[in-house]
Amino acid sequence: MKIKSVVIKEPGQLVIDEHEVAQPLAGEVRVKVQLAGICGSDVHIYRGHNPFAKYPRVIGHEFFGVIDAVGEGVSADKLGKRVSVDPVISCGHCYPCQIGRPNVCKELTVLGVHRDGGFSESTCVPAGNAHEIADHITDEMAVMIEPFTIAANICEQLKPTSLDTALVYGAGPMGLTTIQALKNVYQVKQVIVADRIPERLAMAKACGADVLIDNTHQPLKDTLSAQGILPTLIIDAACHPSILDEATRLISPAGRIGIMGFSSEPCTITQQAITSKELTIFSSRLNSNKFPLVISWLNNQKINPDALITHKFSINEVETALAVFEKDQKNCCKVLLEISK
Known part of the structure; x- marks a missing residue:
């Protein structure tokens, strides 16, 4: 055949x-x-x-x-x-x-x-x-289970809780699945998403994001400061080499940063930026036996x-x-x- x-x-x-x-x-x-x-x-x-x-x-x-x-x-x-x-x-x-x-x-x-x-x-x-x-x-x-396992993998490393204020860079598929997991599964207190495409920000809102930021023209730091937001957890789902450096400056002391991308371009961060706040940085690739977990999310209508x-x-x-x-x-x-x- x-x-x-x-x-x-x-x-x-x-x-x-x-x-x-x-x-x-x-x-x-x-x-x-x-x-x-x-x-x-x-x-x-x-x-x-x-x-x-x-x-x-x-x-x-x-x-x-x-x-x-x-x-x-x-x-x-x-x-x-x-x-x-x-x-x-x-x-x-x-x-x-x-x-x-x-x-x-x-x-x-x-x-x-x-x-x-x-x-x-x-x-x-x-x-x-x-x-x-x-x-x-x-x-x-x-x-759609496989895309959600990508979100499950980074979340299982970051261990979000209801105490967290999360900032997600990027409202593409990786960002949107992660937003749903943060809000509906891990009950994170507040999820902020930054993107430069208004239509993608609208998708993020439909997936549960609490705060939408278009950072096309205004620095993200200024917008967060004006709204009194100090992220405790940052996830890079946009995968631009400049993000990690910015994330270390925006995040709360004792915060966690998750990197989901594969950019081969170098980025520059200082040891001081990490150790002065005692930050933890995680990277995530694919999924590590997360299919049963995501299937349970589906069965329980959490995503x-x-x-x-x-x-x-x-x-x-x-x-x-x-x-x-x-x-x-x-x-x-x-x-x-x-x-x-």
Whole structure:
């Protein structure tokens, strides 16, 4: 049987390829992919700006579908199960894996980056990476689990509480999922979001942000001071190299800073800025076994993924979908691809 896959042959060259459906290996399941989400890293692979990608590559690491085949050693009871797939594949025995951080495994493999991913009508994945989804969870919500695991990962490190005043830089998908987690899961006292696109700030308000700041023309420090706001927790979901330095100056003593980005540009901060306030700085990559946690959030209606979904295209419209995601920052947040029915 022939299936379609979105393949980046090399940077800038995308094709919809047809090939024979694969059979799952021992310990794997085959997923008939129904929906997939577009992430910034997919665009970066397409454009040749992702340092981790290997070509040619079937992209897509946010995807949901139904198990239609199992490999040796996997129970046939899994056939027909609706699943959301964790793209993080780890070795299980290196130091990071042993201390519960498989997302930075020494032999890390990420579906859609190092190994073919979910922009395909069918794909094979390790059985343990396919997480069953209850029938009351819609397909659209299920495909959004992976983006929320990114928020879960940084929050589990920062350990927000009701005492915190949080400042989130950036109201893109990472920022918006984090805002929902801070407000609805961790009950943070106040969430402030800074962005330079009014439409994105409106999305942040819909996700629960208490204070919206457009820092296009006025320094963020001046706005925060005028409103008497002293953040105890700052999350950089905009990933600009200038933010970390500013964050160390804006934050309260004993505050925590979380970095969610991958900028390769250098930034300059002083030891004094960190030690004088005894700040703690965390970095976060992907997710560390956070699928069960986010699924519990969904089951308990603590998050609303639908608030982020703005566009939906078919797999045959993938180039248009990528272009909309990349260029329409005012109206576009999360773009879904309908892979198969």
